[in-house]
Amino acid sequence: MDIxxxxxxxxxxxxxxxxxxxAGNDINRDDLVYSVNEWDNYAVEEALRIVENAGGSVTVVxxxxxxxxxxxRREMAMGADKGLLLCDEAFEGSDGxxxxxxxxxxxxxxxxxxxxxxxxxxDGAGQVGGMLAAMLDLPxxxxxxxxxxxxxxxxxxxEIEGGNQEMNAISLPCVLSIQTGINEPRxxxxxxxRKVASVEIPRLGAGDLGLDAGKVGAAAAKVKRLDYFVxxxxxxAEILEGSTDEIIAKLLELLKAKGxxx
Amino acid sequence: xAQIFAYILHKNGVIDDTARELLAVARxxxxxxxxxxxxxGAGSELASACAAAAGAYAQVWKVDNAALAYPNAxxxxxxxxxxxxxxxxxxxxHEHFGMDLAPGLAIRMDAAFVSDxxxxxxxxxxxxxxxxxxxxxxxxxxxxxxxSTGAVITARPGSFQAKEEAAAxxxxxxxxxxxxxxxxxxxxxxxxxAEVGDVDITKSEVLVSCGRGFEEQDNLAIAFELxxxxxxxxxxxxxxxxxxxxxxxxxxxxxxxxxxxxVYMACGISGSFQHMGGIKGNPFIVAINKNxxxxxFQVADVxxxxxxxxxxxxxxxxxxxxx
Numbered sequence: 104m105d106i107x108x109x110x111x112x113x114x115x116x117x118x119x120x121x122x123x124x125x126a127g128n129d130i131n132r133d134d135l136v137y138s139v140n141e142w143d144n145y146a147v148e149e150a151l152r153i154v155e156n157a158g159g160s161v162t163v164v165x166x167x168x169x170x171x172x173x174x175x176r177r178e179m180a181m182g183a184d185k186g187l188l189l190c191d192e193a194f195e196g197s198d199g200x201x202x203x204x205x206x207x208x209x210x211x212x213x214x215x216x217x218x219x220x221x222x223x224x225x226d227g228a229g230q231v232g233g234m235l236a237a238m239l240d241l242p243x244x245x246x247x248x249x250x251x252x253x254x255x256x257x258x259x260x261x262e263i264e265g266g267n268q269e270m271n272a273i274s275l276p277c278v279l280s281i282q283t284g285i286n287e288p289r290x291x292x293x294x295x296x297r298k299v300a301s302v303e304i305p306r307l308g309a310g311d312l313g314l315d316a317g318k319v320g321a322a323a324a325k326v327k328r329l330d331y332f333v334x335x336x337x338x339x340a341e342i343l344e345g346s347t348d349e350i351i352a353k354l355l356e357l358l359k360a361k362g363x364x365x
Numbered sequence: 366x367a368q369i370f371a372y373i374l375h376k377n378g379v380i381d382d383t384a385r386e387l388l389a390v391a392r393x394x395x396x397x398x399x400x401x402x403x404x405x406g407a408g409s410e411l412a413s414a415c416a417a418a419a420g421a422y423a424q425v426w427k428v429d430n431a432a433l434a435y436p437n438a439x440x441x442x443x444x445x446x447x448x449x450x451x452x453x454x455x456x457x458x459h460e461h462f463g464m465d466l467a468p469g470l471a472i473r474m475d476a477a478f479v480s481d482x483x484x485x486x487x488x489x490x491x492x493x494x495x496x497x498x499x500x501x502x503x504x505x506x507x508x509x510x511x512x513s514t515g516a517v518i519t520a521r522p523g524s525f526q527a528k529e530e531a532a533a534x535x536x537x538x539x540x541x542x543x544x545x546x547x548x549x550x551x552x553x554x555x556x557x558x559a560e561v562g563d564v565d566i567t568k569s570e571v572l573v574s575c576g577r578g579f580e581e582q583d584n585l586a587i588a589f590e591l592x593x594x595x596x597x598x599x600x601x602x603x604x605x606x607x608x609x610x611x612x613x614x615x616x617x618x619x620x621x622x623x624x625x626x627x628v629y630m631a632c633g634i635s636g637s638f639q640h641m642g643g644i645k646g647n648p649f650i651v652a653i654n655k656n657x658x659x660x661x662f663q664v665a666d667v668x669x670x671x672x673x674x675x676x677x678x679x680x681x682x683x684x685x686x687x688x
Contacts, residue, residue, distance in 0.1 A: 116501065116503075122503070123504065130504055199478065200472070222464070225501060226500060228478075228480040228481065230468040231468075232468070233464075233466075234471070237472035238472055243438075243465075244465065245461070245464050260557070263461045263556070264461065264619060264620065265622065266616065266620065266621050266622060267556050267557065267559050268557040269556050270554040270555050271437070271554055272552045273550065273552075274550040274551070277550070283603070283607045287609060326478070326479050327508060328506050329494075329507040329509060330506065331499070331504045331505065332506070333505065339663045339664075339665070340652055340664075341667050342657075343668065348683075354669065357649070357651075361627060363597075363627065363649065364595055365595065
C-alpha cells in the first residue's frame with residue numbers, strides 16, 4: 104500500500120510556554136521551538152506499521168517554508184521513504200481550504216492508496232483531512248484510533264464520546280485523520296536523523312503543481328486570523344501562598360471542609 | 366441575509382443540549398434570524414427528536430431515511446448537500462460528529478469553514494468576526510469569515526448560552542423526498558463500548574487526577590500514594606492514556622469519562638476544555654501546576670503554583686501525619 108501522510112511544523116507546546124508578545128497581537132515567537140505536530144507523528148507511525156505488515160511505501164508531505172523541511176527529515180528518520188516539500192511564496196497566508204487545495208494537487212501528482220493526516224493541530228482547526236477528502240471525492244473518517252487492513256477496504260475505529268469507539272468499513276482509496284493514542288510512535292535518535300540528513304527532498308511550487316496562484320494564499324483565504332489575544336478572565340483560583348508547610352496547612356483545612364479527606 | 370440552518374444532534378429521540386446553543390449562535394450572527402433545524406434520522410426516534418426540536422426552532426426540516434438511522438457523517442453529508450440551498454449558513458456542534466462532517470460539507474457547498482468558535486463579536490458587510498482558541502486555550506484569536514458564498518460553522522459545546530425561551534411551536538416539514546439514494550463508501554458497523562477498568566471514576570467522590578506534569582510513568586506512584594492517604598481514586602488527562610501509562614477508563618474528558626466528584630485535585634494538568642468538559646456537578650477544584658499561566662487556574666477554586674513531583678509527596682506526608 105502506498106501511503107501519503109500530511110504533516111505540519113508547529114510550535115511545540117511541550118517545549119514552549121505559548122504566550123502573547125509585547126505588542127499583544129501575536130504569540131511570542133522569539134526562541135520558539137518547533138516540531139512536527141503531535142497528531143501527525145501518530146499518523147506517520149501508523150503508516151509505517153501498515154507498510155511493515157502489508158508492504159508499500161510511506162511519503163510525508165508538508166506545505167511550508169524551507170524550515171519545514173526539518174519535520175519531513177524527522178519523519179523520514181522514523182522510516183518514511185520519501186519527503187515532499189510544497190513551498191511557494193504564493194502559498195503564504197493560505198487558510199485551511201487553501202492548504203487542502205495545495206495538498207490535493209500534490210496527491211494528484213502521485214498515486215496513493217491511503218492518505219493520512221493528524222486529526223488536528225494545536226494551532227489549527229481540524230479541517231484539512233476532511234476538506235482534502237471532499238476535494239478528491241474520496242471517503243473520509245476522522246479521529247481514527249484503529250486501522251485494520253482488509254481487501255480493498257479498511258476497518259477503522261473512530262474515537263467518539265465517553266471512550267467509546269465507532270467501527271466503520273471504508274473503501275480504499277480513502278483519507279483518514281488520525282487521533283493521538285492510536286499507537287506509540289517510535290523514538291527517533293540522532294543516528295536516524297544523521298542517516299537522512301543528506302537525502303534530497305523535492306520541492307514543488309504552484310507552477311509544478313499546476314495550481315492557480317490566485318486560488319491559494321492570503322488573497323484567496325475566506326477565513327483570516329486577525330490577531331491573538333488573552334481575554335480578561337474572571338477572578339480564577341485563589342492562589343495559596345507562603346511556605347510549603349503553610350500552603351499545605353491551608354489546603355488541608357479546605358479539603359476537610361469540602362469533604363476531600365476521609 | 367443567508368438562511369441559517371442548525372444541524373441537530375439527537376440520540377434515542379432526545380435532542381442534545383447543543384441544539385439550543387446553536388440557536389444562540391444563530392442569534393449572535395443575526396439577531397433577527399429564524400434558523401431552521403435540520404433533523405435527520407429514521408423512524409419513531411426521529412419523530413421524537415423533531416418534536417423536541419420544534420420546541421426550540423420555529424422551522425424544522427425532517428429527513429427520514431433508513432440509511433440515516435445511525436449518524437454516519439459520510440451519509441449525512443450527502444443528504445445535506447442535496448438539502449441545503451447554496452449560500453446558506455450551516456451551524457453544528459464541534460464534537461466528534463461535527464469534526465467528521467463539517468470540513469467536507471464546506472467543500473461540497475463551496476462555502477467558508479470555521480471551526481470550534483467560542484464567541485461571535487459582530488457581522489459587518491458579510492464578514493463575520495468571531496473568537497477561537499489555539500494552543501489548548503493558552504491564547505485566543507479573532508478570525509474573520511467571509512460569508513458571501515455561505516459557511517459551515519462549528520461551535521464549541523457549552524460556549525454559547527442557550528436562552529430560556531417560550532416553546533417555539535415550530536412547524537415540521539418533511540424533506541425526505543429531497544434525498545434518496547444515500548449509499549456511501551463508508552459503512553457504519555457498530556459502537557464498541559469503552560472497557561470497564563479496575564475503578565469506576567464516575568462514582569468517585571474524590572479524585573486525584575494526573576496530567577503531563579508527572580513527566581514519567583514511574584512518578585505516578587506518588588499520585589496513588591496521595592489518593593490512598595486521602596481515600597480518593599486516581600484519574601488522569603488524555604496524554605497519560607495516550608502514553609499508555611494508565612488505562613482509558615481512568616481518563617476524564619469529552620473523549621473519556623464524565624465525572625462528578627465533590628473534590629477534584631488537578632495535578633500537573635493544564636486544563637484544556639476537552640478535559641474540563643468531563644467534569645460535572647461543580648466540584649471543589651484544586652489545581653497544582655508549576656506554570657502559573659496554566660488555564661486550569663482560571664477554572665479551579667484553589668491553586669498552588671508548584672511542581673507536582675515535589676509538592677505531592679509533602680502533602681501526602683502531612684495527611685498521613687494528621688491521620
